[in-house]
Amino acid sequence: MTQQASKLVIVTEKLLLKKIAKIIDNTGATGYTVVEVGGKGSRNVRSSGTPTLNDNYSNIKFEVLTPNREMAVKIADEVATQFFDDYSGIAYVCNVMEILHAHTF
Amino acid sequence: MTQQASKLVIVTEKLLLKKIAKIIDNTGATGYTVVEVGGKGSRNVRSSGTPTLNDNYSNIKFEVLTPNREMAVKIADEVATQFFDDYSGIAYVCNVMEILHAHTF
Amino acid sequence: MTQQASKLVIVTEKLLLKKIAKIIDNTGATGYTVVEVGGKGSRNVRSSGTPTLNDNYSNIKFEVLTPNREMAVKIADEVATQFFDDYSGIAYVCNVMEILHAHTF
Numbered sequence: 178m179t180q181q182a183s184k185l186v187i188v189t190e191k192l193l194l195k196k197i198a199k200i201i202d203n204t205g206a207t208g209y210t211v212v213e214v215g216g217k218g219s220r221n222v223r224s225s226g227t228p229t230l231n232d233n234y235s236n237i238k239f240e241v242l243t244p245n246r247e248m249a250v251k252i253a254d255e256v257a258t259q260f261f262d263d264y265s266g267i268a269y270v271c272n273v274m275e276i277l278h279a280h281t282f
Numbered sequence: 283m284t285q286q287a288s289k290l291v292i293v294t295e296k297l298l299l300k301k302i303a304k305i306i307d308n309t310g311a312t313g314y315t316v317v318e319v320g321g322k323g324s325r326n327v328r329s330s331g332t333p334t335l336n337d338n339y340s341n342i343k344f345e346v347l348t349p350n351r352e353m354a355v356k357i358a359d360e361v362a363t364q365f366f367d368d369y370s371g372i373a374y375v376c377n378v379m380e381i382l383h384a385h386t387f
Numbered sequence: 388m389t390q391q392a393s394k395l396v397i398v399t400e401k402l403l404l405k406k407i408a409k410i411i412d413n414t415g416a417t418g419y420t421v422v423e424v425g426g427k428g429s430r431n432v433r434s435s436g437t438p439t440l441n442d443n444y445s446n447i448k449f450e451v452l453t454p455n456r457e458m459a460v461k462i463a464d465e466v467a468t469q470f471f472d473d474y475s476g477i478a479y480v481c482n483v484m485e486i487l488h489a490h491t492f
Contacts, residue, residue, distance in 0.1 A: 202322070207323070209321050210321035211321050212343075276373070277354075277359070277362070277374060278358055278359070278362035279373070280367065
């Protein structure tokens with residue numbers, strides 16, 4: 178059941194978690210993962226310099242597998258349009274990806 | 283010491299952590315990382331809708347660097363055969379990867 | 388605003404967090420994420436066998452988007468030269484990446 182896919186990655190501020198999850202759901206993507214991350218963006222608005230492991234995990238990283246680049250771009254465009262004027266965020270896509278097994282996820 | 287590699291990613295349920303780690307070890311892979319993730323799969327069996335950051339980190343994501351695609355497929359096949367009938371899970375591979383330094387990991 | 392980029396991934400020991408963040412900053416990279424990970428490296432120096440989710444999250448994973456492979460290699464070389472003789476670590480790069488939106492990160 179090997180199939181090609183794209184992986185969309187979105188890193189942005191934690192408070193947007195539910196809103197972005199809803200956007201992903203609405204596009205018909207079948208699943209995603211999300212994890213809290215520390216880090217630093219180019220504007221430095223959201224980070225207080227060098228990260229520590231006790232605080233500053235104020236960002237989240239979504240990874241969404243999509244069947245094609247178009248769906249990844251659609252999600253990224255919607256997220257950027259709604260939020261990236263006001264919040265720190267980046268969206269990028271890995272084009273080459275091969276799904277080996279995906280029974281239930 | 284640049285070398286090509288594949289990266290296998292497996293996202294599945296947390297309770298399979300030790301069993302999957304053992305499968306990876308047994309194939310001869312030299313290392314992996316694992317992190318807890320929230321998210322949502324297509325069957326929705328394991329997630330309670332929109333994730334929050336306080337709960338629902340019930341999944342794990344393994345990343346395994348393998349010297350070639352064959353080892354990645356071997357691990358994914360073994361994991362899928364043993365667990366993906368009964369548990370949510372996905373396994374995918376990134377084909378292009380360049381290891382720059384790997385002295386000890 | 389689509390643009391190509393490289394993604395550098397560095398997995399190493401947690402105590403190097405601030406020093407590696409400083410190296411990344413000094414190269415002019417505009418941002419990165421960092422997350423705690425469990426796992427196992429080939430030397431087994433830093434892991435106590437099969438990971439559990441209660442302990443052993445003693446490693447960190449940096450992801451750095453760079454405008455080209457050269458900057459990724461520069462960061463990796465500097466990190467490896469300074470630390471990989473004494474600490475567990477791996478640095479690898481994903482060559483194909485397309486940044487869709489990056490207003491502020």
